[in-house]
Amino acid sequence: MTTPHLFPFVRHAYRTPLTIDSAEGCRIRSTDGKEYIDAYAGVASVSVGHCNPRVTARVREQAGRVHHTTMLYRTELLTSYLQQLQDVLPDRLCRHFFVNSGSEAVDFACQTARAHRRKPVILAMSEGFHGGSFLTKSLTGLDAWRPAFGGIDDVLFHPVSSCRNCPDSGCSAGCRHLEPLSVDCAARCLDELEDTLRIHGDRIAAVLVEPVLGVGGILTPPRPFFRRLRTLCDAFEADLIADEVQTGFGRCGTTLFASDLLDLQPDLVCMAKGIANGYPLGLVSATEDAADALKEFLHFSTFGGNPVSLAAADETLRIIVEEQLPGHVARIGARLLEGLVSSLSETPSVQEIRGIGLMIGIELADTLPAATVMERCYERGLLVGIGG
Ligand code: PMP
Numbered sequence: 134m135t136t137p138h139l140f141p142f143v144r145h146a147y148r149t150p151l152t153i154d155s156a157e158g159c160r161i162r163s164t165d166g167k168e169y170i171d172a173y174a175g176v177a178s179v180s181v182g183h184c185n186p187r188v189t190a191r192v193r194e195q196a197g198r199v200h201h202t203t204m205l206y207r208t209e210l211l212t213s214y215l216q217q218l219q220d221v222l223p224d225r226l227c228r229h230f231f232v233n234s235g236s237e238a239v240d241f242a243c244q245t246a247r248a249h250r251r252k253p254v255i256l257a258m259s260e261g262f263h264g265g266s267f268l269t270k271s272l273t274g275l276d277a278w279r280p281a282f283g284g285i286d287d288v289l290f291h292p293v294s295s296c297r298n299c300p301d302s303g304c305s306a307g308c309r310h311l312e313p314l315s316v317d318c319a320a321r322c323l324d325e326l327e328d329t330l331r332i333h334g335d336r337i338a339a340v341l342v343e344p345v346l347g348v349g350g351i352l353t354p355p356r357p358f359f360r361r362l363r364t365l366c367d368a369f370e371a372d373l374i375a376d377e378v379q380t381g382f383g384r385c386g387t388t389l390f391a392s393d394l395l396d397l398q399p400d401l402v403c404m405a406k407g408i409a410n411g412y413p414l415g416l417v418s419a420t421e422d423a424a425d426a427l428k429e430f431l432h433f434s435t436f437g438g439n440p441v442s443l444a445a446a447d448e449t450l451r452i453i454v455e456e457q458l459p460g461h462v463a464r465i466g467a468r469l470l471e472g473l474v475s476s477l478s479e480t481p482s483v484q485e486i487r488g489i490g491l492m493i494g495i496e497l498a499d500t501l502p503a504a505t506v507m508e509r510c511y512e513r514g515l516l517v518g519i520g521g
Contacts, residue, residue, distance in 0.1 A: 134147070134148070134149075134150045146507065146511075147507075147508060147511050148508065151163055151169070151511070151516075152164045152165075155184075156171070156175075156183030156184055157182070157183055157184050158182040158183060158184075158185075159171055159172075159174070159182060159183070160183070161183065161516065167514065168514060169511070169514050169515065169516050170514060170515050170516065171183065171516045172515055172516060172517050173516045173517055173518045174491075175411050176406075176518065177347070177379050177384065177406050177407065177492075177518075178406040178407055178410070178411045179407075179410055179411050180382045180383060180384065180406075180407030180408075180410055180449060180453065180458075181410050181449050181452045181453065181458070182410075183411075185410055185448075185449075185452065187448050187451075187452060188410045188445050188448045188449055188452070190448075191444045191445065191447065191448040192412065192441055192444055192445050194444070195210070195440055195441050195443075195444035196441055198440075199440055200439075200440060200441050201436075201439060201440065201441075202439075202440060203433075203434075203435055203436075203437075203438075204231070204433070204434070204437070204438055208440055208443075210440055210443050210444060210447065211438065211440075211443060213447065214443050214446060214447045214450075215229060217447065217450055217451070218416075218418070218450070221389050221450065221454065222390075222402075222418055223393070223398075225420050225421075226399075226402060226418040226419060226420060227418075227420070227421055228418065228419045228420070228421060228423075228424030229416060229417070229418050229419075230416070230417050230419075230424075230432075230434075230437070231414065231415070231416055231434065231437040231438030231443070232414075232415035232416070232417070232434050232437040233413050233414065233415055233434065233436050233437055233439075234264070234405055234413060234415045235263075235264050235376075235378035235403065235404075235405035235406060235415055236263070236264025236265050236266040236269045236415075237264075237266065237415050237434070237437075238378065238403035238404060238405050238415035238416060238417050239263045239264055239268075239269045239272065239341070239374075239376055239378070239403045240264070240266055240268045240269055241403075241417050241432075242339075242341075242374045242401040242402075242403050242417045242419070243255050243268065243272070243338075243339065243341070243374070244427070244432075245372075245401060245417065245419060245423050245424065245426065245427055246338045246339035246371075246372040246374060246400070246401060246423065247338045247339070248426040248427050248430065249338070249372055249400075249422065249423045249425075249426035250338040250339065250370060250371060250372060251338075252335070252336050252337060252338040252371075253287040253336060253338060254287045254288065254289055254333065254336045254337045254338060255272060255287065255288055255289075255337075255338060255339050255340075255341050255374075256288075256289045256290075256291060256326075256329065256330075256333075256337050256339070256340045256341065256371070257272045257273075257274060257288060257289070257290055257291070257340075257341045257342075258274055258290065258291055258292070258293050258341075258342060258343070258346070258349075259274035259275075259290045259291065259292040259293065260274055260275060260292070260293050260346050260349035260350065260352065261273060261274050261275070261341070261342070261343055261346060261349055261376070262275055262278055262343070262346075262347060262348035262349060263341065263343075263376055264378075267280060267284075267285065268285055270284065271284035271285035271288050272285075272288055272341060274290045274349075275348060275349060278348070287336075289329065289333060289337070291322075291325065291326050291329055292322070292325075293322055293346065293349075293352065293354075316355050316357065319354050319355050319357065319358040320357075322354075322358070323358065323361050323362065323365065326340075326362070326365065327365055330365055330368075330369040330371070331369075334369035334370070334371065337369065337371045338371060338372060339366075339371050339372040339373070339374050339400075339401075340362065340365075340366055340371055340372075340373055340374070341374045341376060342359075342362070342373070342374070342375060342376065342397070343375075343376045343377075343378075343379065343380065344359070344375055344377060344380045344385070344390075344391035344392055344394075344395050344397050345379070345380050345385060345391055345395075345489055345492055347378075347379035347380070347492070347520060348379075348520045348521075349520065349521065350494060350496065350520050350521030351487055351488050351492060351493065351494030351520065351521075352487075353395070353487070353488075353489050354395065356395060356396050357396075358395075359392075359395050359396050359397035359398070360396050362397075363397070363398050366400075372399075372400040372401060372423060373397070373398070373399045373400050373401075374399060374400065374401045374402075374403065375390075375392045375397055375399035375401070375402045375403070376403045377390055377391060377392060377402050377403060377404050378403055378404060378405045378406050378415075379406060379492070380392075380492065381402075381404045381406070381407060381408065382404070382406075382407035382408055382449070382450075382453060383407070383453050383458045383459040383462050383490070384407060384462065384490055384491055384492050385462070385489045385490035385491075385492050386459055386460070386462035386463030386464075386466045386467075386489065386490025386491065387459050387460065387462075387463040387490070388459055389453065389454075389459055390402070391489070394489075400419065400420050400422075400423050401417060401418070401419045401420075401423055402417070402418045402419075403415070403416075403417055404416040404417075404418070407449075408446050408449065408450075409442050409443075409445040409446035409449055410445055410446075410448075410449040411445075412441065412442040412445035412446070413436070413439075413442055414438075414439070414442040414443070414445070414446050415437070459490075462490045462491050463490055465491070466488070466489070466490040466491045466492075466493065469491070469493060470486065470487075470488055470493055473486050473493070473495065474486050477495065481498065481500075482497055482498045482500055482501035483495060483496070483497060483498070484496040484497060484498050494520060494521070496521065503519045503521075504519065507519055
């Protein structure tokens with residue numbers, strides 16, 4: 134289904150498309166009066182619920198005070214939000230720059246790393262997704278999301294090892310369900326990555342990873358993975374960039390960022406989506422050293438750090454911290470996962486059920502197209518998304 138005048142690639146979901154009238158919490162209402170549970174959470178953006186009253190009140194207040202300025206000028210909101218961020222981020226990530234989206238955040242982080250390391254190449258994962266701009270599409274390994282023609286040259290890809298592409302047919306790693314990347318798979322992946330760094334390390338400025346592969350299919354590496362990746366990055370003088378666009382702001386449970394949960398210690402973190410509960414905002418947080426490298430360069434974003442989006446982000450973060458949402462997500466995420474495993478794992482068309490916090494996926498067998506399941510869920514009042 135398409136809407137006239139939009140680019141024809143814009144296809145709305147569902148045979149009878151959903152025309153949204155209003156939304157509240159985890160529910161969405163259509164113009165024909167039906168109600169849906171939005172398990173897709175505004176495509177992973179509505180971290181404290183649709184039209185959260187506290188966020189809406191802050192946005193209203195800010196829109197009436199000043200709705201636009203740029204980083205040419207200061208606001209008290211900017212200063213207080215930066216302080217709030219600093220209180221929740223690790224001390225070493227002490228420099229921040231606001232942009233408008235996840236794509237722009239990844240793009241800016243890569244520019245920073247290249248200037249920092251004075252090297253041109255970004256090494257990304259073959260199963261990764263990083264956005265819709267020309268650079269971030271070029272950094273995206275998933276075929277379906279690559280640029281229409283060609284791409285940027287200074288990009289290398291590394292495959293994430295998993296049971297699916299494992300050459301060891303006799304492997305008994307026991308990595309089905311809940312932990313698809315076994316410790317063995319992860320170790321093999323890193324051995325191969327070390328080889329790549331040995332060969333190309335003098336040109337690699339950064340390794341770009343998602344803590345949990347989102348669009349790539351909800352794959353969570355085991356804890357030792359990122360610890361060793363950090364050591365490798367140090368050895369080969371490359372920055373480690375964490376794309377937390379999907380995983381940040383409590384979605385994976387327990388901690389505010391999946392990096393903390395999975396022992397990933399990045400030089401640069403990219404954030405967007407859940408940061409402002411659906412208002413457009415992206416953020417890059419960096420170490421002093423990495424940020425320093427751009428000191429002599431000109432860079433500007435007209436809308437980055439817009440006060441209305443910042444007010445939404447400020448209130449969203451207050452709610453997440455005050456209501457201890459990461460702990461809540463860990464608890465209800467574990468219950469949801471358990472429930473899904475116990476009720477669906479014997480279903481022949483279900484291959485694997487996995488996830489962390491409320492970032493949960495059900496891998497289907499080839500015999501059952503995900504689009505069919507998405508459509509059936511919709512008919513029953515449940516909105517879900519497709520990845521992988
Ligand atoms: N990185 C990741 C991991 C994402 O999942 C996405 C969006 N799905 C992006 C970057 C791009 O974000 P945006 O759509 O805000 O540009």
